Amino acid sequence: MASGLPDYYRGMDVAYQALAEMVVRPKYGGALAEASELVVTGSVLNTLFTVAGKGMIYGGYLWVDYTSSQKDSIVKLEIDGEVLLGESFNGMNIYGVKRPGSFVESLFTFDEINYRYAVGLCYGITFETSLKMHYHELHATTPIVSWRVIYALI
Amino acid sequence: MLIEVKGIIRQAEKEGTAVYVVVKEGQSGAYKRHRFGDVSEVTRGKIINFLSALYDVGPGDIVWPAHIEV
Numbered sequence: 001m002a003s004g005l006p007d008y009y010r011g012m013d014v015a016y017q018a019l020a021e022m023v024v025r026p027k028y029g030g031a032l033a034e035a036s037e038l039v040v041t042g043s044v045l046n047t048l049f050t051v052a053g054k055g056m057i058y059g060g061y062l063w064v065d066y067t068s069s070q071k072d073s074i075v076k077l078e079i080d081g082e083v084l085l086g087e088s089f090n091g092m093n094i095y096g097v098k099r100p101g102s103f104v105e106s107l108f109t110f111d112e113i114n115y116r117y118a119v120g121l122c123y124g125i126t127f128e129t130s131l132k133m134h135y136h137e138l139h140a141t142t143p144i145v146s147w148r149v150i151y152a153l154i
Numbered sequence: 155m156l157i158e159v160k161g162i163i164r165q166a167e168k169e170g171t172a173v174y175v176v177v178k179e180g181q182s183g184a185y186k187r188h189r190f191g192d193v194s195e196v197t198r199g200k201i202i203n204f205l206s207a208l209y210d211v212g213p214g215d216i217v218w219p220a221h222i223e224v
Contacts, residue, residue, distance in 0.1 A: 029160060029185040032176060038166040046166075052222050053161025053176070129221045153161040153176055153185070 028056060028152035037146040040137050045076070048145065051131040053153045056124060060149030061108060062135070063118035070143055071112060075119050077104055078132035086136070089117045121149065155180035157209050158217040162201070162224060164193060175201055179209075198224050 040046040048062075064070050071093075076086035084104050087097060092107040100106045101122055109118040135145045161176040173190040190196065190204060201224065202216050209215075 029176075029178065032161075032163075032185070032187065034163065034165055036165050036167045038168075049163065049165040051161055051163050052224065054219075054221055055161070129223065 028154055031058060031150055031152055034060075034149045034151075035147065037144055038135075039142055040135050040145050042137050042140040042142050044137065046135045046137060046145070048133045048135055048147055049149070050133075051127075051151070051153070052129070053131075054128050055131070055151055055153040056126045057121055057131070058150040058152065059123050060121040060147065060151075061118055062121075062133070062145060062147040063109065063116070064143050064145050066115045066141070066143035068139065068141055069112060069115055070117055070137075070139055070141070071110075072138040073117075074136040074138065075105055076134040076136055077121070077125070078130070078134065079125065079127045080129050083134075088138070089119070092119070155209065155211055156215050156217055157205055157211060159201070159205070159219065159222055160185060162190075162196070162222060163187075164196075175205065177205065196224050 034049050038046065038048060062075050071090040072088045074086040074088050077084045089107065089110055093110040097103050098107045100120055104122050105119040108120050109116050133147065133149065157180065158178040159175065160178050163174040163176065165172050171193040173193050173196055174187050175190050176185060176187050178185055188208065190201065198218065202213050205216050206213050
């Protein structure tokens with residue numbers, strides 16, 4: 001025993017050990033990536049991908065590059081069956097939700113001239129049973145939505 | 155060799171929805187991702203059969219955690 005006491009006085013107790021240093025880190029599996037694109041259906045909630053499992057999001061982003069505005073459309077994350085609050089591209093732009101990590105999503109690009117929009121996903125969101133990402137199209141159009149998401153499964 | 159199911163992924167792709175199964179392989183602990191068949195075929199039994207054939211192990215060697223639902 002590092003303290004000098006014989007082992008039979010007490011069992012292993014990390015707090016009791018005289019260790020010079022101890023490294024603690026969460027143990028996850030290898031990183032996995034989802035990357036694809038979809039011509040979404042207008043005016044409905046389009047499910048882009050789902051993961052059944054337990055894990056953590058490392059990061060990711062979604063972008064739309066279209067020929068007309070998509071400013072009111074919303075990217076939604078659903079964690080363990082709960083749809084987390086999503087905000088439209090326009091709302092995120094107006095209220096300045098742009099700093100990574102300040103919200104579930106952060107706005108990367110809001111271009112109403114070239115109609116380009118992008119949001120990033122917050123690092124460190126954990127899920128116990130499921131992860132889903134949706135795109136709620138709200139302009140009755142059919143843009144191509146692309147995404148890259150990096151995560152780990154435990 | 156024990157094979158533990160770690161996740162089931164459905165992703166929209168150009169050709170339709172693709173399904174992937176992520177597993178942890180036996181003692182090496184390596185995570186592997188395998189493409190499964192059509193989304194309409196996804197059942198627990200079919201995934202277990204798929205993995206049994208892929209790894210040449212019995213269904214009893216496939217570990218299916220309770221939190222994973224197809």
